[in-house]
Amino acid sequence: MSLTACAPAASDTAEEAPAAAATAEAAAAATGDLPGAAELQAAFDKTCPGQPRIASASCTALDDPTEFKCSYTQEPQQAGATSETIIAKDADTFVLIDLPNNCQVQ
Numbered sequence: 606m607s608l609t610a611c612a613p614a615a616s617d618t619a620e621e622a623p624a625a626a627a628t629a630e631a632a633a634a635a636t637g638d639l640p641g642a643a644e645l646q647a648a649f650d651k652t653c654p655g656q657p658r659i660a661s662a663s664c665t666a667l668d669d670p671t672e673f674k675c676s677y678t679q680e681p682q683q684a685g686a687t688s689e690t691i692i693a694k695d696a697d698t699f700v701l702i703d704l705p706n707n708c709q710v711q
Contacts, residue, residue: 653708
């Protein structure tokens with residue numbers, strides 16, 4: 606008797622990644638855990654003090670349900686000056702994972 610391993614087809618795993626991210630984002634949105642401008646500002650204040658204030662932010666969940674990709678603008682707001690970073694939930698706060706180039710880490 607011969608045993609053959611069953612592995613998911615490449616197309617199956619490729620389709621699962623976006624579905625997993627969508628599921629994580631839906632779960633975070635349903636529980637109100639998607640961070641916003643206030644959470645992103647707190648993460649910047651903790652890690653990169655002295656940065657311009659966050660004017661607006663929009664975050665989406667990544668595959669890891671504790672990590673979020675955030676697009677944001679800072680004051681003074683310049684037309685088209687949107688930046689992106691990644692933050693992670695750490696207990697009751699958020700921390701920067703992807704530091705901006707001009708971050709002076711304390």
